[in-house]
Amino acid sequence: MAQIILSGKLASAPLRESIKEQISALTKEGLRPPCLCAILVGNDPASQIYISNKQKSCASVGINSKVYHLSEHVSKEELVKLIHQLNLDESVDGIIVQLPLPKHIDQQEIISSIDPTKDVDGFHPINLGFLMAQVDKGFIPCTPLGVELLLKHYGIDVKGAEIAIVGTGFIVGRPLGLLMLWKGATIRMCNINTKDISVHTREADIVISAVGKPSLIKASMVKPGAVVVDIGITRVENKVLGDVDYDEVAKLASAITPVPGGVGPMTVTALLLNTLKAYIERFSREGAFVRERVCES
Numbered sequence: 001m002a003q004i005i006l007s008g009k010l011a012s013a014p015l016r017e018s019i020k021e022q023i024s025a026l027t028k029e030g031l032r033p034p035c036l037c038a039i040l041v042g043n044d045p046a047s048q049i050y051i052s053n054k055q056k057s058c059a060s061v062g063i064n065s066k067v068y069h070l071s072e073h074v075s076k077e078e079l080v081k082l083i084h085q086l087n088l089d090e091s092v093d094g095i096i097v098q099l100p101l102p103k104h105i106d107q108q109e110i111i112s113s114i115d116p117t118k119d120v121d122g123f124h125p126i127n128l129g130f131l132m133a134q135v136d137k138g139f140i141p142c143t144p145l146g147v148e149l150l151l152k153h154y155g156i157d158v159k160g161a162e163i164a165i166v167g168t169g170f171i172v173g174r175p176l177g178l179l180m181l182w183k184g185a186t187i188r189m190c191n192i193n194t195k196d197i198s199v200h201t202r203e204a205d206i207v208i209s210a211v212g213k214p215s216l217i218k219a220s221m222v223k224p225g226a227v228v229v230d231i232g233i234t235r236v237e238n239k240v241l242g243d244v245d246y247d248e249v250a251k252l253a254s255a256i257t258p259v260p261g262g263v264g265p266m267t268v269t270a271l272l273l274n275t276l277k278a279y280i281e282r283f284s285r286e287g288a289f290v291r292e293r294v295c296e297s
Contacts, residue, residue, distance in 0.1 A: 004154055005230070008146070008265035012154035015269050016061055019276050021255065023062040026280075031245035034212045034272075034279035035064045036094040036120065037086050037176055041105070042072030046235065054096075057060045057268045062274055067236065070294070076105050080113045087115040093279040094120035096271070098170065117281070120274035131175055134182045145174035146266030147208065147229055148183065154255060156227055160182035164204035166190045166217065166243070172210040172231055209243035219248040228256040231263045232280070 036058055039269060040051050051067055058065040079097075086092050095118045101107050111119075116126040124139035130138040140148075151158060163180050167173040170189040179189050188200040198221040201207045208232035210218050222228060232243030242259030250256050257263055261284055 006150055006227075006255050006257040006262055007156055008150055008257070008262045008269075010270040011150050011213045012265045015149065016057075016272065020061040021271050022276065027062065031283060032091065033062050033064050034093045034275050035066070035091055036096070036275045037066045037068065038091050038262065039068045039070065039079070039082065039095070039097045041070045041074055041101055042097070044100075047100075051098055054249055054268060054271060058275075059274060062273065072102050074105075076109065076286040079110060083110070083113045087113075087118060092118065092280075093282055094118055094275040096121045096218060118278060120271060120278055122274065123171070126246045128175065128178075131182070139149060139277070140270075140284060141175040142274065143172045143210075143263065143267045144179045145270040145273070146233070146263055146268075147176060148179060148255070149270065150229075150263065151206075151227075156255065158206065161185045161205040162188070162203060163206045163207045163208060164188045164190060164197075164200045165210070166201065167210035167232075169213075170212065174206065176210070188243050195277045197274075210244050213243055214241040215243075215245040217244040217249060219245060219252055221251055222252050224252045226252070229263065230257050230259050233259070233264070 010020045011269070023033060038051050038054060040047060055067065056064045060103055070079065083095065086095050094164045095114050097110055097114070101110060111123045112125060113126055116124045116138060119127055120139055122139035127138040131140060132292065138246065142166045158180055165173055165177050165187060168177070168189050173189065177189050181187050188204065190197045190200055200225050204226060206227040206229065207217065207222055208229040208231065212232045212234050214234050214236065216232070217228070228244055230242035230244040234241045244256070246256070246259070
C-alpha cells in the first residue's frame, strides 16, 4: 500500500480554517461578507450535487452564496443578461456557471461574458492568459490549483519532476499542465490521440489522470515509487469511481489520492480561496485594505 494517502479532506482543513478566520476578522471591521453567485442551467443531478456542496462549503467559512437555477431551455441571451447584471452588482465578488451547459449554448461565449475579476473558476481567456504568461494575477482554475495545494501540503515538490497528465480538457488538463510547467516541472500531455499512454506514464515521477474512465490507469502503467493523482470522476451504480485502478496501483505508488476524498475537497477549497481573493481585491481597489492580506496559497 502507498506510504502516503493524499487526503484532500485533511489538506483542505487548515486552508478552510484560515479562510474562515480572515473573513471573520474582516466582517468584524464592518465589511460585508464575501458573496459567490452560482448559475445552474438545467436539472443535471451531478451538477445539482456539486452546487449544493459548494453552498455548504461557502456557509462553513462565512461566504454568502446565491444560486440562480435556470431552465435547460433558457436562451443564450437570457443567460448573458443575468451574468451582466451580476458583473455590475458591487455586492457580488465571484460568479461561476456550473458546467456542462446545454448543447444550444456556447460554453466559451458564456465564460467570456463573466467579468474576469469575478471569474473565480478561472476559465475566462484573460485569466487563462495570465496563467499561460506565468503572471501572478487573476485566478487559477480550481482543480489545478487544488492539485498544487494538495501536493504542497504533503511536501511533494514538482520542481524538476517528470509529470504525465492524462486528459487535456479545458477545465483540468490544459490549465494543470500550464500550472505545473510554471512550477518547474517537465510535462507530458496525453490525449485521446496518444498512441500509447503507458510510454509516458511509466517514465513519470507524478502521474495525474483527468479523463473520467474507470480503471484507465493500471499498475503496469506506473513506475514504483511514483505519485499518483486521480482526478477522474465516474458514477456507476451509486458508486464514485476514479481513473486509477486504486487497489493495484496503491501497491506501487509512494503516494496516491483516494476517490472520493482526494482532489474533490481541494477543488472546492480552491474556489473558496479564489472567492476570498476576489473579495479582498475588490475592497482593495476601493481602498478598504491592502491586497497583501489575501491568504498565501
